[in-house]
Amino acid sequence: xxxxxxxxxxxxxxxxxxxxxxxxxxxxxVEVQPxxxxxxxxxxxxxGEAPVLVDEDxxxxxxxAIEEYLEEAYPQSSLFGGSLEQRAETRRLVAWFDSKFARxxxxxxxxxxxxxxxKRAGFPSSxxxxxxxxxxxxHLAYIDWLWQERKWLAGDRLTMADIAAAxxxxxxxxxxxxxxxxxxxxxxxxxxxxxxxxxxxxxxxxVVGITPPAHYDDPDF
Amino acid sequence: xxxxxxxxxxxxxxxxxxxxxxxxxxxxxVEVQPxxxxxxxxxxxxxGEAPVLVDEDxxxxxxxAIEEYLEEAYPQSSLFGGSLEQRAETRRLVAWFDSKFARxxxxxxxxxxxxxxxKRAGFPSSxxxxxxxxxxxxHLAYIDWLWQERKWLAGDRLTMADIAAAxxxxxxxxxxxxxxxxxxxxxxxxxxxxxxxxxxxxxxxxVVGITPPAHYDDPDF
Numbered sequence: 374x375x376x377x378x379x380x381x382x383x384x385x386x387x388x389x390x391x392x393x394x395x396x397x398x399x400x401x402x403v404e405v406q407p408x409x410x411x412x413x414x415x416x417x418x419x420x421g422e423a424p425v426l427v428d429e430d431x432x433x434x435x436x437x438a439i440e441e442y443l444e445e446a447y448p449q450s451s452l453f454g455g456s457l458e459q460r461a462e463t464r465r466l467v468a469w470f471d472s473k474f475a476r477x478x479x480x481x482x483x484x485x486x487x488x489x490x491x492k493r494a495g496f497p498s499s500x501x502x503x504x505x506x507x508x509x510x511x512h513l514a515y516i517d518w519l520w521q522e523r524k525w526l527a528g529d530r531l532t533m534a535d536i537a538a539a540x541x542x543x544x545x546x547x548x549x550x551x552x553x554x555x556x557x558x559x560x561x562x563x564x565x566x567x568x569x570x571x572x573x574x575x576x577x578x579x580v581v582g583i584t585p586p587a588h589y590d591d592p593d594f
Numbered sequence: 595x596x597x598x599x600x601x602x603x604x605x606x607x608x609x610x611x612x613x614x615x616x617x618x619x620x621x622x623x624v625e626v627q628p629x630x631x632x633x634x635x636x637x638x639x640x641x642g643e644a645p646v647l648v649d650e651d652x653x654x655x656x657x658x659a660i661e662e663y664l665e666e667a668y669p670q671s672s673l674f675g676g677s678l679e680q681r682a683e684t685r686r687l688v689a690w691f692d693s694k695f696a697r698x699x700x701x702x703x704x705x706x707x708x709x710x711x712x713k714r715a716g717f718p719s720s721x722x723x724x725x726x727x728x729x730x731x732x733h734l735a736y737i738d739w740l741w742q743e744r745k746w747l748a749g750d751r752l753t754m755a756d757i758a759a760a761x762x763x764x765x766x767x768x769x770x771x772x773x774x775x776x777x778x779x780x781x782x783x784x785x786x787x788x789x790x791x792x793x794x795x796x797x798x799x800x801v802v803g804i805t806p807p808a809h810y811d812d813p814d815f
Contacts, residue, residue: 419736420686420694431679435693437658438685446678457667458652464659465641472656473641515640 375400378417378425380407381578382487382547384479385436385471386424388540392440392533394571396447400426408492437471440533452533463527466534470541474512479541481505482550487583506550513551517558526562531569539566543575547585553594560594568592596621599638599646601628602799603708603768605700606657606692607645609761613661613754615792617668621647629713658692661754673754684748687755691762695733700762702726703771708804727771734772738779747783752790760787764796768806774815781815789813 377393377400379386393400405414407423418425418434426433426442433442444453453460482505485497516538519526527534542563545551553560566572567590576590588594598614598621600607614621626635628644639646639655647654647663654663665674674681703726706718737759740747748755763784766772774781787793788811797811809815 418686420690422694431682433682434686435689438682438689441662441685442678442682445681457663460666461652461654461659461663464662465639465655468656468659469641473643 375429376403376427377401378403378405378414378423378427380405380423382483382544382580382583383423384475384483384537384541384544387543387575388471388533388537389424389426389436389439390575391536391540391569391571392443392452394574395452395531395536395569396443396450398443398447406491408488437467440467452531452536454528454530454532459528459532463532463534466527466532467537470534470537474538474541477508478505478512478545481508482548483544486548487544487580490582509545509551510555513553513556513559516562517556520558520562535562535566539563539572540575543572546589547578547580547583549586553588564592564594567594596650597624597648598622599624599626599635599644599648601626601644603704603765603801603804604644605696605704605758605762605765608764608796609692609754609758610645610647610657610660611796612757612761612790612792613664613673615795616673616752616757616790617664617671619664619668627712629709658688661688673752673757675749675751675753680749680753684753684755687748687753688758691755691758695759695762698729699726699733700766702729703769704765707769708765708801711803730766730772731776734774734777734780737783738777741779741783756783756787760784760793761796764793767810768799768801768804770807774809785813785815788815 375398377389379390379402381404405423407414407421410421415421417432420434422434424436424439426439428446433439440452444451453463481501485501489495489497516526523529525531525535526538542551567576596619598610600611600623602625611623626644628635628642631642636642638653641655643655645657645660647660649667654660661673665672674684702722706722710716710718737747744750746752746756747759763772774784788797
């Protein structure tokens with residue numbers, strides 16, 4: 374049985390959960406606490422990070438490595454697109470969300486508010502939270518702009534770009550940190566993502582001690 | 595003509611310069627200053643980051659997107675390896691250096707000492723520099739350990755894993771921040787990287803105002 378070791382409120386793990394479902398690959402979810410640094414988990418991934426995918430006897434670590442693996446091992450219903458140009462555009466936007474958005478928004482909001490709590494590493498830095506709340510507006514405006522030109526973020530079809538963006542935003546939306554009202558295009562795009570069957574299990578996650586806002590799992594928010 | 599927009603003392607740009615040379619692809623180098631945020635560069639890459647590769651009429655942004663593109667467009671002399679397992683191991687280690695090593699070592703040392711200077715964003719945080727100098731030892735020990743088991747970091751052949759690791763270490767070595775003396779295996783591996791023709795142009799770079807240590811470009815250091 375294919376097995377994904379994951380943390381529920383983690384954008385990188387959510388990205389792979391959605392990708393596996395979009396490719397209609399059956400898998401079992403195992404929740405882990407990477408910050409506990411248990412020996413069995415470090416043996417699986419010496420970097421001590423989730424997600425980790427175990428597929429038959431193959432162990433694949435790192436979310437971008439996992440999505441490239443899925444594309445090579447299961448080329449049906451590609452999540453990168455066909456042409457070299459389309460694939461470059463998909464990967465550019467995956468990097469946008471997993472690196473730039475992560476650094477400017479997810480790190481100052483999610484890492485400060487959630488990961489620090491998991492690690493019992495103190496309280497969120499209010500300066501970081503303020504900066505993250507400011508930066509998210511630029512990124513939502515960029516999604517608005519892409520959405521005006523395209524059916525999906527990287528072009529005519531759903532790709533890993535949409536999945537990466539929605540995975541990050543879903544975590545921030547759980548925290549009530551996405552000012553959807555100001556960005557109608559981004560909101561319409563995210564509503565389309567929310568209504569996909571691959572996305573429903575993500576929206577059903579609940580984390581002890583943090584309650585999401587009422588609109589969180591409503592596709593018609 | 596293939597063209598790479600780069601910053602000389604940047605690990606991600608160095609990674610792509612070496613990869614292009616290992617694949618024997620001819621290219622022209624154009625030095626950029628992404629922090630100047632010039633319009634023409636933001637049009638090329640809205641993220642405002644180097645490296646950017648322009649290959650015929652295709653623009654590819656983000657170093658991991660570029661290396662995946664090179665692998666797909668020019669499959670000869672693969673830098674990822676053949677089997678799914680080998681490719682997963684290569685990508686795991688690329689992620690190790692481009693994410694974990696970057697966060698724990700390159701960001702606190704290179705970003706603090708060099709990038710801040712470029713951006714005129716103040717002086718390095720001495721706490722960050724101290725933490726980076728501590729963390730690099732764990733990573734050199736990990737290279738030592740891989741090197742005992744393998745001919746190259748990800749197995750029997752040179753891959754993007756070696757190139758990513760060496761690109762980061764070359765920048766830190768320029769700053770005199772690598773305690774090679776304590777890690778003989780890592781040193782032997784890096785000497786092998788330094789003697790490759792693909793690596794020589796990197797070692798010839800000089801940056802105004804920062805002088806590398808005497809051993810920096812000596813393969814028999």
